Amino acid sequence: MSERIEKLKAFLKDSPGDAFLNHALALEYVKVGDEENARKYFETNLANDPRYVATYYHLGKLLERVGLQQAATGIYEKGMACAKAAKDMHTYNELQGAYEDLVY
Secondary structure, eight states: OOOHHHHHHHHHHHHHHHHHHHHHHHHHHHHTTHHHHHHHHHHHHHOOOTTTTTTHHHHHHHHHHTHHHHHHHHHHHHHHHHHHHHHHHHHHHHHHHHHHHHHH
């Protein structure tokens, strides 16, 4: 396991609900090909802070890679709604693009 993963896990012991740390750890698991742990941390992030809009895109892409297109579509839809509510049009457009690539 990478040194970065170990450091992030240590930081999370002190701040388990930190959205940035959960997201960063999930991305590190993606880098090493550990889809199961990546998904766990992305989903934890959304459960703790559904307004952390960056997680929707990366979780959606992960779900696509493992063949769960319907679940990815739902994540993109939820993410678009959250991004729109947060007036984060950059993230909204990224999610919309991923959604359209998957659906159409």
